[in-house]
Amino acid sequence: MNLYSLLVVFEIFFLNNFFASGYNELVSVQQGIVRGRLITTSTNKTFRAFQGIPYAEPPLGSLRFQAPIPPKSWENTLNATEDPNVCYAIDSDSPKESEDCLYLNIYTPILDNDNGTKVPVLLWIYGGGFSHGTSLYSNFGPDFLIEKDIVIVTINYRLGPFGFLSTADTIIPGNAGLKDQAAAIKYTFDNIESFGGDPTKITIAGQSAGAASVGYQLLNQQNQGLFRAAILESGSPLNIWSFLDSNLSRSYAFDLAAKINGSQDFANNSYQLLNYLQKIDAKIIDEAATRIIIRPLPVIEVEHEGAILTNRQYTLLKDGDFIRVPTIIGTNSEEEIHQAANLTNLKNTLEKYEKTPEKFIPSDFIVKQEANISLVADSIKNCYLLNVADDEKMGHIVKFLSHSTFTTAVIKHTYLMSQYSDVYFYMFSYDGIMGNVxxxxxxxxxxxxxxDPKYLFMKSDSSYSNEDLSKFPAEDVLTHYRLIELWTNFVKYLNPTPEPVDLLQNITWPMFSPNEPNYLDIDKNLIIRQKPKSPYYESWVRFYDEWAENPLTTF
Incomplete structure (x- = not known):
């Protein structure tokens, strides 16, 4: 053993014996030793932060667009005391953007009575439409959640063309970003015990595209045994925006290359395309992606070793062919209310829909050949606008956009999943200042x-901060504490309300089932209700049953 190794061993031994084990800032993982730092919350609770731990090799050169591979070991102590690079994101100008971005952050509590007990883990996957997003501490600070004595893991994954380019064959099979997430989940399972986390008690969670990602990870049987629960906030693989048809994905790949060099002829050859794109500077690819309307998204892959999605997600959920773990899933009460921020644009949208009812038919709703398209369009239009007062019509268009873009798919996911797993459904209806809309x-x-994430994570970037709770109304702060209690109870006990407590108004959140579609309405009061978004959801089910071409992929 050389002198450096002896010094490192001594340092770890010294810290292990000088401090309680929870205070250790040096941790040994499979690849080497990691140095973290201590952070103190606004309520003077100290926790350990390990930021920028590589869970895969940098996806550079021949690894671009391909599945991630495990990280190499390192000799020197890895300094994990600040945010790592972020992945290239479409329409972003972050100076931290890089292809070398496959890192995760681990935040661990320091227990008051640390007897070596391993604590449950929440692994968070950020949203952003699969085209943008980061795991930066300023966006997803764990300060609030960690006070409930759980480990928090936040991960980066490749976005845009770097994460979701696909030629619909085995050359660039697609879903590299989802495979990054799966690699981060596996890395967490393999190493989290060193950080005080319990590998048998991992919950994967996310919001929007992060929630859809969680849904895709549930469909990935290679994840079997790596986590025991899931939380999906406002997203599902059934959402129209979470999936791209293989033909479109292949067209996008060649269109991207054409935007870089319009004179290059690839003869529709995937090998030539890959060879060309792997030699182009990443910034050039990133810039070209901003000039294409279509965004690369998860796809159904051709059968090959390493594929994580080879069947329609609707079919997999319907048949119970997914990892069956307890799940919290839900939506916010009006996911598209921001459309009303510009009333002129919203009025124009209403007029377009009223003038052309076919716009009411979502692009993933393939009308059966024998069906009358005008009848389908008018039926959906009437569902939202028939006998509605003129001064409420713009609000009802917002409602239609919320349902068709987000809510209906999430509810359908719940109905399908709850036939096989324990599912808790919620509607987040509390409209507070903390939500920042x-x-x-x-x-x-x-x-x-x-x-909703603003009630869970500490956010402290230049545009918004919730670090100081005293600047918010008491009802906002109460909702903040309630949401954290529900979510961390679930992470710990697989039950968001394991026992009656005053904070949660002594409610018991019942599970959802197709026969008893119970859900928790999270508003100023916590109320148990049934049939979320009724009667609109039931109408959409009827429309799909009567007029949509099967088999379905999304909903």
Whole structure:
């Protein structure tokens, strides 16, 4: 053993014996030794932060667009005391953008009575439409959640063309970003015990595209045994925006290359395309992606070793062919209320829909040949606008956009999944300042997309901060504590309300089932209700049953 190795061993031995084990800032993982740092929350609770731990090799050169491979070992102590690079994101100008971005952050509590007990783990996958997003501490600070004595893991994964380019064959099979997530889940399972986490008690969670990602990881049987629960906030693999048809994905791949060099002829050859794109500077690819309307998304892959999705996600859920673990899933009360921030645009949208009812038919709703398209369009239009007062019509268009873009798919996911697993459904209806969206309109509900994470994570970037809870109304802070209690109870006990407590108004959150579609309405009060978004959801089920071409992929 050389002198450096002896010094490292001594340092670990010294810290292990000088401090309680929870205070250790040096941790040994499979690849080497990691050095973290201590952070103190606004309530003076100290926790350990390990930021920028590589869970895969940098996906550079021949690894671009391909599945991740395990990270190499390192000799020197890895300094994990600040945010790592972020992945290239479409329409982003972050100076931290890099292809070398496959890192995760681990935040661990320091227990008051540390007897070596391993604690449950929450692994968070950020949203952003699969085209943007980061795991930066300023976006997803664990400070609030970690006070409930759980380990928090936040991960990066490749986005845009780097994460989701596909030629619909085995050359660039696609879903590299989802495979990154799976690699991060596996890395967490293999190493989290060194950080005080219990590998048998991992819950994967996410919001929007992060929630859809969680849904895709549930469909990936290679994850079997790596986590025991899931939380999906406002997203599902059944959402129209979470999936791209293979033909479109292949067209996108060649269109991207054409945007870089329009004179290059690839003869529709995937090998030539890959060879060309792997030699282009990443910034050039990133810039070209901003000039294409279509965004690369998860795809159904051709059968090959390493594929994680080879069948329709609707079929997999319907048949119970997924990892059956207890799940929390839900949506916000009006996911598209931000559309009402510009009333002129919203009025124009309403007029377009009224003038052309076919717009009411979602692009993934393939009408049967024998069906009358005008009848289908008018039926959906009437569901939202028939006998509605003029001053509420714009609100009802918002409602239609919320349902067709987000809510209906999430509810359908719940109905399908709850036939095989324990599922808790929620509707987040509390419209507070902490959500940071101040838009209302008559005829619509009030809570916009992406308001809920602001009640869970500490956010402290230049545009918004919730670090100081004293600046928010008491009802906001109460909702903040309630949401954290529900979510961390679930992470710990697989039950969001394991026993009656005053904070949660002594409610018991019942499970959802197709026969008893119970859900928790999270508003100023916590109320158990049935049939989320009724009667609209039931109408959509009827429309799909009567007029949509089968088999379905999304909903």
């Amino acid at each position: 101040n838009v209302t309109i008559k005829g619509a509900d009030g809570v916009d997309h992406a308001e």
